Amino acid sequence: MRKLGLIGGMSWLSTRTYYEHINRLVQARAGQRASAPLLIESLDYSNLQRLSTAEEWKHAASVLSDSARRLEAAGATALLIGANAMHKVYGEVASSVSIPIIHIAECVAARMAAKGVKKAALIGTRNVMVESFYRQKLIARDIELLPPEMAFVETLDRIIYDELLVGKASRQSERELKTILTNLEQDGAEAVVLGCTELEMIVDVDANVLPIYDCTRIHAEAAVDWIMGEG
Template sequence: MRKIGLIGGMSWYSTRTYYEHINRGVQAKAGKQASAPLLIESLDFTDLVRLSTDDDWKRAGGVLADSAKRLEAAGATALLIGTNAMHKVYDAVAGAVSVPVLHIAEAVGQRMAASAVKKAALLGARNVMVETFYRQKLIAHDIELLPPEMAFVDTLDRIIYDELIIGKATRQSERELKTIITNLEQDGAQAIVLGCTELEMVVDVDANVLPIYDCTRIHSDAAVDWIMGG
């Protein structure tokens, strides 16, 4: 099995989810006694949350690039950025190392294209929903994305940053997500992309009115494939 590195801590709740999904996937393929050869660097999220200015993002790119270098030096043969929003600095991270950095939206786009999804809605933090760095990866797989509705953007951003990243999952937030997803179905979405690694805390991925493409699970599956040599 090949060793993989995870840049985590953004938030640590999602890093915990990655660890579980990756290890369960390796166990399913390699046997009940197996566990994933996995390096994790858990960054302090304090200075990386709610970035807004170009200088903020440039600094964040440097922080993640340095983390990637350390993981490569420690023996990682490929890397994951364990958060959707930080894929805004993917190019800075990928350019800092010689090993592959598995892009979360590329993995999701491939999975959706294989299922012939043509029209979907993307849910996540504000920059994931309204900027192009994530959306264009899905569009490149001939997936039409519904335009972001700003009322939904505001609601999701609040739930993610005020609740989920500190481990708080409320029934009220579950109800709000169900309402959003129902409205998106009425708007023509064939599927929902959970473009936030913590959203599975308030969305039932396996029992919903629409197919749910959970980025964390799909990204973890890509990691398992790499570890197993696929």
């Protein structure tokens, strides 16, 4: 199996989810005694969240690029960035190393295109929902995205940063998410992309009013394809 590097800690809850998904998938393919060969660098997320200015994003790109170089030097043959929002600096990080970085939105877009999804909604943090760096990967696969509704953006941003990133999953937030998903279905969405790795804490991915494309699971599956030599 090939060794994979994970840039994590954004949040550590997300990193835990990646670790579990990847190892369960490796077990399913390679046997119950198998475990994934991983290198994980967990970053301090306190200085990397709710970024807004160009200078802040430049700093984030530098931090992630340094991490990517360390993981490459330690023997990783490919990398994951364990956060959706940080893919805003994907280009800068990818150019800092000579090994591939598996892009989360490209994995999700490929899966949706293969399933024939033509119209979807993207939910996550403010910059994932509103900016183009994530949305363009889906649009490039001829997937029409509903325009972000600012009321939903504000609600999701609050839930993610004030609750999920500190490990809190409340019934109230579950209800709010269910209402948002119902509204998105009424607006014509055929599917919903969970563009935040922590959202699965309050969304039942396997039992919902709409097909849910869980970015973390899909990203982890692509990672295991690489580990097993199939990617």
